[in-house]
Amino acid sequence: MTDRIDGNTLQGVSATTLWTLRNRAVEAKRPDGIIDDPLAVMLYDTIDYDYDKFGKPSQTHPLRALLADATTRDHLARHPGAAVVNLGEGLQTSFWRVGDPTVRWVSVDLEPVIDVRRRLLPADPQIIECPTSALDRSWFDAVPDDQPVLIIAEGLFMYFPPDDVWALLSDMAARFAGGGLVFDSIPHWFSKKTLAGLDLTKTYRTPPMPFALTVDEAAAIPKRVPRITDTADVMLPKGRGVWGNPLMRSSANWPLMRNIRPCVTVARFAD
Numbered sequence: 689m690t691d692r693i694d695g696n697t698l699q700g701v702s703a704t705t706l707w708t709l710r711n712r713a714v715e716a717k718r719p720d721g722i723i724d725d726p727l728a729v730m731l732y733d734t735i736d737y738d739y740d741k742f743g744k745p746s747q748t749h750p751l752r753a754l755l756a757d758a759t760t761r762d763h764l765a766r767h768p769g770a771a772v773v774n775l776g777e778g779l780q781t782s783f784w785r786v787g788d789p790t791v792r793w794v795s796v797d798l799e800p801v802i803d804v805r806r807r808l809l810p811a812d813p814q815i816i817e818c819p820t821s822a823l824d825r826s827w828f829d830a831v832p833d834d835q836p837v838l839i840i841a842e843g844l845f846m847y848f849p850p851d852d853v854w855a856l857l858s859d860m861a862a863r864f865a866g867g868g869l870v871f872d873s874i875p876h877w878f879s880k881k882t883l884a885g886l887d888l889t890k891t892y893r894t895p896p897m898p899f900a901l902t903v904d905e906a907a908a909i910p911k912r913v914p915r916i917t918d919t920a921d922v923m924l925p926k927g928r929g930v931w932g933n934p935l936m937r938s939s940a941n942w943p944l945m946r947n948i949r950p951c952v953t954v955a956r957f958a959d
């Protein structure tokens with residue numbers, strides 16, 4: 689029997705991993721759930737926390753996770769045995785959902801989060817843990833880069849100062865030639881709200897999110913970071929109800945909509 693853990697050991701941005709975990713686990717518990725994630729359910733059931741302060745569960749985070757999983761499987765199909773880096777991995781369980789027997793999986797997050805992962809998730813020789821800031825380039829040296837590397841950054845860059853994100857994009861593209869990156873972004877209006885103090889519920893204020901990116905700005909990344917050769921705006925997979933509604937999905941690319949919605953970008957690094 690696993691010891692229970694107090695989620696309040698995670699503070700600030702690190703506590704936001706309990707928000708995304710909660711949304712994946714609640715979805716995975718549903719009989720009609722869109723994601724199969726028994727380890728997320730185990731984590732959620734083992735970590736004591738006032739999860740209700742995040743408000744109503746949403747499909748956003750499980751859908752984002754499924755999109756990152758699909759990108760990862762696609763990368764590993766093209767580059768068997770490649771390394772996958774999960775930056776700001778939090779309590780993600782993508783390694784087990786993807787279940788690739790050859791992947792080398794590099795898990796980067798701050799020490800308190802890696803500590804919870806060590807205590808609750810199964811140890812695996814394919815996993816390389818880096819308890820460090822994603823902004824500290826020391827994790828670069830932990831990545832086996834004999835094959836093109838895929839970097840995942842889900843729910844991370846928005847919390848960083850913009851200059852730090854641009855410098856990190858440039859350094860990653862220079863170091864991991866031929867690799868790729870999948871990351872999500874929030875629109876500018878939402879970033880501004882968080883900077884002014886956004887109360888998600890009566891008891892939860894989101895941390896400030898200073899980095900925002902529109903779909904058009906994401907498309908222009910190769911002009912700004914020349915070692916990024918191309919980018920693609922990728923839609924979340926279909927979910928239940930409104931998350932699968934064809935009109936909602938097609939309206940995401942209407943001129944008035946495309947630059948005010950969150951987006952997921954897949955970027956390719958030059959060889």
Ligand SMILES: C[S@@+](CC[C@H](N)C(=O)[O-])C[C@H]1O[C@@H](n2cnc3c(N)ncnc32)[C@H](O)[C@@H]1O
Pocket residue numbers: 701702703704705708709775776777778779780796797798801820821822823841842843844847
């Ligand atoms: C919103 S959570 C996302 C977690 C996970 N990627 C997911 O999608 O469920 C943000 C994560 O970023 C991590 N984080 C914040 N600042 C970081 C930094 N400087 N370096 C690495 N991780 C960081 C937090 O600890 C937290 O786990």
